[in-house]
Amino acid sequence: xxxxxxxxxxxxxxxxxxxxxxxxxxxxxxxxxxxxxxxxxxxxxxxxxxxxxxxxxxxxxxxxxxxxxxxxxxxxxxxxxxxxxxxxxxxxxxxxxxxxxxxxxxxxxxxxxxxxxxxxxxxxxxxxxxxxxxxxxxxxxxxxxxxxxxxxxxxxxxxxxxxxxxxxxxxxxxxxxxxxxxxxxxxxxxxxxxxxxxxxxxxxxxxxxxxxxxxxxxxxxxxxxxxxxxxxxxxxxxxxxxxxxxxxxxxxxxxxxxxxxxxxxxxxxxxxxxxxxxxxxxxxxxxxxxxxxxxxxxxxxxxxxxxxxxxxxxxxxxxxxxxxxxxxxxxxxxxxxxxxxxxxxxxxxxxxxxxxxxxxxxxxxxxxxxxxxxxxxxxxxxxxxxxxxxxxxxxxxxxxxxxxxxxxxxxxxxxxxxxxxxxxxxxxxxxxxxxxxxxxxxxxxxxxxxxxxxxxxxxxxxxxxx
Numbered sequence: 001x002x003x004x005x006x007x008x009x010x011x012x013x014x015x016x017x018x019x020x021x022x023x024x025x026x027x028x029x030x031x032x033x034x035x036x037x038x039x040x041x042x043x044x045x046x047x048x049x050x051x052x053x054x055x056x057x058x059x060x061x062x063x064x065x066x067x068x069x070x071x072x073x074x075x076x077x078x079x080x081x082x083x084x085x086x087x088x089x090x091x092x093x094x095x096x097x098x099x100x101x102x103x104x105x106x107x108x109x110x111x112x113x114x115x116x117x118x119x120x121x122x123x124x125x126x127x128x129x130x131x132x133x134x135x136x137x138x139x140x141x142x143x144x145x146x147x148x149x150x151x152x153x154x155x156x157x158x159x160x161x162x163x164x165x166x167x168x169x170x171x172x173x174x175x176x177x178x179x180x181x182x183x184x185x186x187x188x189x190x191x192x193x194x195x196x197x198x199x200x201x202x203x204x205x206x207x208x209x210x211x212x213x214x215x216x217x218x219x220x221x222x223x224x225x226x227x228x229x230x231x232x233x234x235x236x237x238x239x240x241x242x243x244x245x246x247x248x249x250x251x252x253x254x255x256x257x258x259x260x261x262x263x264x265x266x267x268x269x270x271x272x273x274x275x276x277x278x279x280x281x282x283x284x285x286x287x288x289x290x291x292x293x294x295x296x297x298x299x300x301x302x303x304x305x306x307x308x309x310x311x312x313x314x315x316x317x318x319x320x321x322x323x324x325x326x327x328x329x330x331x332x333x334x335x336x337x338x339x340x341x342x343x344x345x346x347x348x349x350x351x352x353x354x355x356x357x358x359x360x361x362x363x364x365x366x367x368x369x370x371x372x373x374x375x376x377x378x379x380x381x382x383x384x385x386x387x388x389x390x391x392x393x394x395x396x397x398x399x400x401x402x403x404x405x406x407x408x409x410x411x412x413x414x415x416x417x418x419x420x421x422x423x424x425x426x427x428x429x430x431x432x433x434x435x436x437x438x439x440x441x442x443x444x445x446x447x448x449x450x451x452x453x454x455x456x457x458x459x460x461x462x463x464x465x466x
Contacts, residue, residue, distance in 0.1 A: 009190060009193065010183060010186045010187050010190055011183065011186075013182065013186035013189070013190070014179055014182040014183040014186050015179075017178070017182040017186070018175055018178045018179045018182055021175070021178050021182075022171075022175050022178075025171065025174060025175070026171065029167045029171060032163075032167070033160075033163060033164055033167060036159075036160060036163055037160045040157050040159065040160050041160075043157075044132055044152060044154065044157055045121055045132075047087075047152055048087075048121065048132060048133070048134050048150055048151070048152050049134070051087050051089070051150045051152070052134060052136060052148065052150045055089055055148055055150060056136070056138075056148060059091075059138060059146075059148070086104055086152070086153050087102070087150065087151070087152050088101075088102055088104060088105050088110060088126065088131070088133075088150070088151040088152070088153075089101060089102040089148070089149070089150055089151075090102070090105070090109065090110050090112075090148075090149045091146060091147070091148055091149075092112055092146055092147040092148075092149070093145070093146050093147075094143075094144050094145050094146055094147075096112055096147065099146070105126075108126055108127050110124075110126065110131075110133060110149045110151050111124055111133075112135060112147060112149060113135060115137070117135065118135055118136060118137055119134065119135075119136050120134065121133075121134050122134070122135075123154070124151075126151065126153075129153055129154075129155060130153070130154040130155065130158075131151045131152060131153050131154055132151065132152055132154055133149055133150065133151035133152075134149070134150055134151075135147055135148070135149045135150075136148050190221075192215040192221040192222075192225060193221065195212065195213060196212050196221075196224070196225060196228065199211075199212045199213070200212070200228070203232065208232060208235060208236040208239065209236075210232075211229045211232060212225045212228055212229055213225070214226060214229075256287045256288075256290055256291045257291070259287050260284050260287050260288065260291075263280050263283060263284050263287075264280075264284070266280070267280050311353045311356070311439070311440070312353050312354075312355070313351055313352065313353065314351070314352075314353070314354060315349055315350075315351060316349065316350050316351070316352045316353070316354050316357050317347065317348070317349050318348040318349070318350065318357075318361075318382055318389065318391065318460070319344050319347055319348055319382065321354070321357060321358050321361055322342070322344075322361060322365075322380055322382075324358075325358070325361050325362050325365045326340060326365065326380075328362070329365060329366065329369055332369050333369060336369065336372065336373075336374045336375070336376070337374055337375045338369065338372055338374075338375070338376055338377065338378055339375075339376070339377040339378070340377075340378050340379075340380070341377065341378070341379045341380070342379075342380045342381075343379070343380070343381045343382065343383075344380075344382050345382075345383075348382045348389050350389060350460045350461070350462060351462075352440050352442075352460070353440060356436050356439065356440060357440070359432065359433075359436060360433050360436050360437065360440075360442070360458070361391075363429040363430070363432060363433050364393050364433060364456055364458075365378075365380075365393065366429065367429055367430070368393050368395040368397070368454070368456075371395065371397040371398050371454070372395045372396070372397035373396070373397055373398070376395060376396050376397055377395070377396055378393065378394065378395045379392070379393070379394040379395075380392075380393055381393075381394070385459070387461070387462055388459045388460055388461050388462055389459075389460045389462060390457060390458070390459050390460075391457070391458040391460065392455060392456070392457050392458075393455075393456050394453065394454075394455045395453050395454055396452070396453035397453055397454065398450070398451065399448045399449050399450040399451055399452050399453055399454055400446070400448035400449075400450070400454060401450055402448075402449070405446055405447075405448055408430050408446065409430050409431055409433075409434040410431060437458070441461055442458055442459065442460055442461070443457075443458070443459040444456065444457070444458055444459075445457045
């Protein structure tokens with residue numbers, strides 16, 4: 001019983017349904033009862049009124065200001081009239097003394113109320129029989145010379161009370177039936193919710209393959225199930241990326257550590273000359289620098305997971321940032337004897353985060369320099385395009401195989417790294433660029449061909465970043 005009457009979701013639906021239904025039914029029943037009662041009372045009142053007028057016609061007054069009842073006509077009409085409902089009549093003088101009454105009253109008498117009740121319909125009783133009566137004064141020359149009282153039995157009109165009793169009995173029965181019916185259909189309606197609960201309870205971190213079956217009807221529960229499935233897809237993808245990232249990071253971090261350890265072990269096996277020590281130590285220092293750079297980038301990636309709330313929107317001048325980046329890599333540019341061309345027709349300004357935009361451009365210029373051949377050429381272009389500013393960085397370096405273009409944004413992925421062992425890298429630069437572009441709503445595309453070169457396009461929205 002406790003479980004049945006507990007306010008579960010199904011019972012709440014049923015309760016809300018019967019609450020609204022009971023209010024509507026109560027209003028309908030009240031309206032029905034009021035209409036029937038009004039019509040019955042109206043019919044009784046009209047009958048009493050008609051009898052009153054008939055008996056007033058039987059009264060005449062004389063010169064002594066008394067009234068005479070035409071008894072013969074009255075009694076003849078009473079005998080010749082067919083009436084389903086009995087009518088009771090009494091005549092009083094001006095001193096409220098009974099003069100005459102209808103034979104059906106026998107020894108009983110109607111009640112003559114005070115003058116405040118004149119011409120009003122009053123419910124009373126006659127020998128415990130419910131009646132309705134009206135009393136009216138008999139006027140002659142503006143003086144009250146007597147009273148006429150007409151009453152009608154209400155026994156045959158107890159249908160109103162019967163209707164009231166029936167409605168009062170039927171009402172809770174209907175409400176109870178409505179509750180069970182509503183509960184039944186509510187149970188069927190929320191069956192997909194139970195399916196969602198059962199399925200979601202079986203989904204764990206190690207079991208993310210399960211999905212909630214979609215209901216047949218494409219209603220709100222269908223949309224809810226679909227959204228939960230999409231959420232599970234995103235969670236599964238995120239966890240898979242986390243597992244892959246952890247695996248790749250541990251591998252990439254282990255490699256330089258293993259190299260450093262191996263180099264040190266070789267050094268201590270036997271005495272070395274000064275030059276060998278310096279060479280090996282310099283090699284270890286370069287590996288440590290590579291390791292530090294990789295850790296910095298890993299920490300940067302971790303920070304970007306919740307960077308959305310910390311974006312600082314301000315005016316960003318792209319021309320100035322690009323010139324600063326080129327100045328930062330001036331030594332490498334001179335070393336490879338690269339030709340840098342810029343095409344800035346005007347000052348380009350956007351609303352974004354200066355720090356994050358600088359990281360994006362810094363990584364792209366760094367990659368272009370790193371993968372360009374000696375005496376190669378790199379072009380930096382800024383152009384207005386519709387409601388955005390388009391930045392393009394073009395190099396004629398080693399390029400990327402078409403099959404690898406879609407993979408270069410993955411963490412630790414390096415295209416054809418075995419054939420370019422001299423080019424050091426962590427495979428995190430473009431991954432960082434892609435995440436920052438998504439964060440700042442910057443569209444990035446890559447076009448590349450092996451031994452021809454690479455074109456990277458960025459589309460900066462001019463509108464303020466939301």
